[in-house]
Amino acid sequence: MKTPKITKLWTCPQCGRLFERKEQTHSCRPFPLEQHFERKPVGKKLYEKLKAQMEHDLGQLRVESLECCIHFVSTFTFAAVKILKDKVRVDFSLARQLAHPRVSRAVKMSSHRYLYFVEITKEEDIDQELMEWIREARDKKKKHVISNE
Numbered sequence: 001m002k003t004p005k006i007t008k009l010w011t012c013p014q015c016g017r018l019f020e021r022k023e024q025t026h027s028c029r030p031f032p033l034e035q036h037f038e039r040k041p042v043g044k045k046l047y048e049k050l051k052a053q054m055e056h057d058l059g060q061l062r063v064e065s066l067e068c069c070i071h072f073v074s075t076f077t078f079a080a081v082k083i084l085k086d087k088v089r090v091d092f093s094l095a096r097q098l099a100h101p102r103v104s105r106a107v108k109m110s111s112h113r114y115l116y117f118v119e120i121t122k123e124e125d126i127d128q129e130l131m132e133w134i135r136e137a138r139d140k141k142k143k144h145v146i147s148n149e
Contacts (some may be wrong), residue, residue, distance in 0.1 A: 034063040036083040043083040049123050050081065050088065053058060056129045078138040087121045090130075092137035102129075 023082060036042035047070070054061060054072060065070040072079040082089040089104070093115045098106070102125075105117040116133070 001050075002116050003032050010102050016090065031064070031065045031067040036065065036070060040083050042086045043088050046088045046123065046126070047081060047083055050090065050120065050126050052131050053126050054079075054134065055130060059133055060106065061138075072134075074138055078140075079134050089117055090134070091115060091117045092134055094136055095140050098133070 012106055025076075037047070051063070051072075062073040064073055065079070067095050069080045069082045071077040072081070079090055079092045082091075091110065093113055094113075095112050097114055102118050103116050107115040109115050118125075118130060118133075
């Protein structure tokens with residue numbers, strides 16, 4: 001079995017976000033998490049279920065709230081969630097093509113990277129199939145992290 005690469009994360013001195021690469025280009029504008037849910041009770045409920053299921057199935061993860069969406073992060077952002085009024089849209093990238101009716105949109109980012117969008121309209125959509133895709137997205141760059149502290 002291949003040993004995961006050991007990574008020390010860089011901390012942005014302005015916003016405190018962690019990145020694999022020093023001086024990683026990013027937005028230093030955190031966004032209050034609760035603002036994503038204003039007037040979106042169904043979206044909030046689905047997000048909470050998705051987050052709980054991800055923590056149960058995948059273990060430790062970080063949540064970063066940005067104006068555009070909510071990121072789920074290990075040593076990199078492996079999934080992002082957009083909160084909508086009556087659903088949530090989760091996106092993740094895989095190193096393979098995924099042809100499935102649940103995928104509402106697919107974008108070829110490079111020869112070995114595909115971005116997928118899946119819409120969640122009910123709690124039952126948060127199932128093992130979705131969790132396996134998200135796990136695959138997270139594990140594509142499995143690394144051990146050295147704490148910066």
